[in-house]
Amino acid sequence: MKKNSGEQVKKSRYGRVSTKRKFDEECDNSLGRKTVIISTKKNKSKLPVSSVSSPASTSNNVHSNTRNNKVNEFNIGDIVWAKPGKYPVWPGIVISDPNFNIHYKEENNVTMLHIYYCNDAYKRNWIRINQIFEFVGKDSMLREFPKLTTHVTRSKIKSKWNRAVDEATYLTMINREDRIKAFFSNTFLHNIEMTNNAQNKKPSIEQSENDQLSAIYNQQPAIENQQATIENLPSTSCNLQINTNLFDDDFKQNITNHEVQYLNYKKEHPRVLIPELCRLFYLNGWVTGTGGGISIKYENHIYIAPSGVQKERIQPEDLFVQDIHGVDVELPPPEKNFSKSQCTPIFMCSYTLRDAGAVIHIHSLEVVKLCLLSPGKDIRINDLEIIKGIYNEEKGKYYDNDEEVVIPIIENSKYERDLVGTFKLALRKYPMTSAVIVRNHGMYVWGKDWQSAKTQCECYDYAFKVMIFKKLNRL
Ligand SMILES: CSCCC(=O)C(=O)COP(=O)(O)O
Numbered sequence: 446m447k448k449n450s451g452e453q454v455k456k457s458r459y460g461r462v463s464t465k466r467k468f469d470e471e472c473d474n475s476l477g478r479k480t481v482i483i484s485t486k487k488n489k490s491k492l493p494v495s496s497v498s499s500p501a502s503t504s505n506n507v508h509s510n511t512r513n514n515k516v517n518e519f520n521i522g523d524i525v526w527a528k529p530g531k532y533p534v535w536p537g538i539v540i541s542d543p544n545f546n547i548h549y550k551e552e553n554n555v556t557m558l559h560i561y562y563c564n565d566a567y568k569r570n571w572i573r574i575n576q577i578f579e580f581v582g583k584d585s586m587l588r589e590f591p592k593l594t595t596h597v598t599r600s601k602i603k604s605k606w607n608r609a610v611d612e613a614t615y616l617t618m619i620n621r622e623d624r625i626k627a628f629f630s631n632t633f634l635h636n637i638e639m640t641n642n643a644q645n646k647k648p649s650i651e652q653s654e655n656d657q658l659s660a661i662y663n664q665q666p667a668i669e670n671q672q673a674t675i676e677n678l679p680s681t682s683c684n685l686q687i688n689t690n691l692f693d694d695d696f697k698q699n700i701t702n703h704e705v706q707y708l709n710y711k712k713e714h715p716r717v718l719i720p721e722l723c724r725l726f727y728l729n730g731w732v733t734g735t736g737g738g739i740s741i742k743y744e745n746h747i748y749i750a751p752s753g754v755q756k757e758r759i760q761p762e763d764l765f766v767q768d769i770h771g772v773d774v775e776l777p778p779p780e781k782n783f784s785k786s787q788c789t790p791i792f793m794c795s796y797t798l799r800d801a802g803a804v805i806h807i808h809s810l811e812v813v814k815l816c817l818l819s820p821g822k823d824i825r826i827n828d829l830e831i832i833k834g835i836y837n838e839e840k841g842k843y844y845d846n847d848e849e850v851v852i853p854i855i856e857n858s859k860y861e862r863d864l865v866g867t868f869k870l871a872l873r874k875y876p877m878t879s880a881v882i883v884r885n886h887g888m889y890v891w892g893k894d895w896q897s898a899k900t901q902c903e904c905y906d907y908a909f910k911v912m913i914f915k916k917l918n919r920l
């Protein structure tokens with residue numbers, strides 16, 4: 446079948462007209478916009494590049510009208526439009542393939558980029574670079590590429606597509622470094638849900654939409670389990686403030702004051718950090734079986750998670766806040782029926798006796814394994830570069846790699862609160878330590894702030910893995 450332009454119109458086996466050629470043509474011909482045609486090094490295929498700068502390109506200065514002739518100018522974290530063959534044009538984010546840790550490659554002389562799609566259950570695939578262009582906002586897209594968007598804006602997937610575009614728009618508003626975290630933590634969708642709940646409405650994703658999208662993407666590889674790498678480090682609710690800008694005034698008016706209060710917390714606030722870090726610690730295997738977590742001191746108040754809950758699902762309002770004397774200042778909503786973490790007495794020992802700014806309690810398998818291999822009263826770590834990340838509280842400085850780090854082990858007890866006596870004794874006997882191991886149970890680690898506590902916990906965890914290896918292999 447021939448059209449006036451001479452374009453060969455192909456029909457897919459589903460009877461849908463192929464839009465691949467139209468996509469390039471539409472980009473080239475779009476009214477009032479310049480397009481820069483560049484050739485990729487090997488396949489020489491023409492890549493139309495939008496001259497409309499998105500917030501992302503403005504802030505990162507990655508894409509511009511004067512994009513040069515490189516094979517791949519997309520970087521990890523770029524927000525893009527992708528038009529994979531017969532599938533609808535969809536917003537996505539450039540992120541490395543978790544299996545190979547690369548975000549672009551040459552395949553059969555074609556440059557491919559690895560994309561995760563917005564609002565689509567973390568579906569991802571490798572896609573030709575000439576099927577991608579930088580993300581422009583929804584209005585520009587609808588105005589300038591009407592043919593590309595007609596299908597999605599009229600079909601049953603319209604609302605899903607709209608949410609994907611909103612998510613992409615939201616991601617362009619935040620720093621590139623935070624985008625991947627925000628993407629994997631579903632920050633945007635979380636807020637939509639929060640807003641909808643405030644209106645006593647559930648987010649309505651129609652089944653038919655899901656079915657249709659499943660059919661559309663059924664040839665794409667399914668996403669593997671989310672991995673706790675630095676790339677997809679989850680962040681529960683940072684940037685909530687920015688996100689509300691996407692809601693119209695009606696929406697905002699329907700959010701209760703209580704919720705607005707949480708939307709306004711900065712991302713360094715414990716009500717944001719504790720849920721975010723608990724989620725990370727869960728993925729690290731540190732807070733399994735509901736136990737463990739982190740407490741943070743902020744402006745002379747101590748923030749503590751609830752006890753016995755799925756720590757990776759804690760919400761900002763779930764936290765207990767008390768002063769340094771243990772007097773409650775803020776409580777979670779009473780209907781949640783939460784009680785304060787059983788670890789509170791130990792957390793308080795670290796705050797009062799060591800002037801900690803944050804305390805982490807982990808239930809990692811490594812700690813328990815190491816205890817099984819170490820019947821003595823303490824663990825000694827030598828000859829590891831990683832110990833430079835551990836703080837010597839007695840000397841007030843970080844260890845050198847030729848020093849020995851000694852961590853006391855106290856015996857476990859029936860209840861966490863019964864550990865207080867031996868915990869205090871350990872602090873007295875080991876003034877240099879920033880951690881106490883509880884045999885066959887876990888470990889408490891503290892630092893002057895949450896970053897220090899987290900970094901040290903990572904260093905201990907790493908060192909324990911090496912020690913287990915050494916002990917098992919009699920090295
Ligand atoms: C399986 S958890 C047993 C109790 C425990 O060790 C613990 O750390 C409890 O912490 P929580 O913050 O859930 O009270």
Ligand SMILES: [Zn+2]
Nearest residue numbers: 736737806887
């Ligand atoms: Zn515990």
